[in-house]
Amino acid sequence: MHYPTVLLSNTNEMHIVKDEQTCICGEKYNYFSTFTRSDLRKIKFKKLDEVDCPLCKVLFKNDYQV
Numbered sequence: 001m002h003y004p005t006v007l008l009s010n011t012n013e014m015h016i017v018k019d020e021q022t023c024i025c026g027e028k029y030n031y032f033s034t035f036t037r038s039d040l041r042k043i044k045f046k047k048l049d050e051v052d053c054p055l056c057k058v059l060f061k062n063d064y065q066v
């Protein structure tokens with residue numbers, strides 16, 4: 001199973017995407033209200049093992065019972 005993830009350049013960590021602006025842990029990856037083609041290109045589908053953010057992983061598991 002692969003999930004939408006985004007690499008945040010400030011910490012260089014892979015997070016799981018929640019919506020068009022935020023990750024599951026609440027970190028913002030898109031500061032604009034519009035979602036552009038280049039934003040879409042940042043999103044990569046990866047396995048849960050490849051996600052770096054521990055908070056994203058914990059919250060994701062709680063929400064989706066993985």
Ligand SMILES: [Zn+2]
Nearest residue numbers: 015025053056
């Ligand atoms: Zn995160």
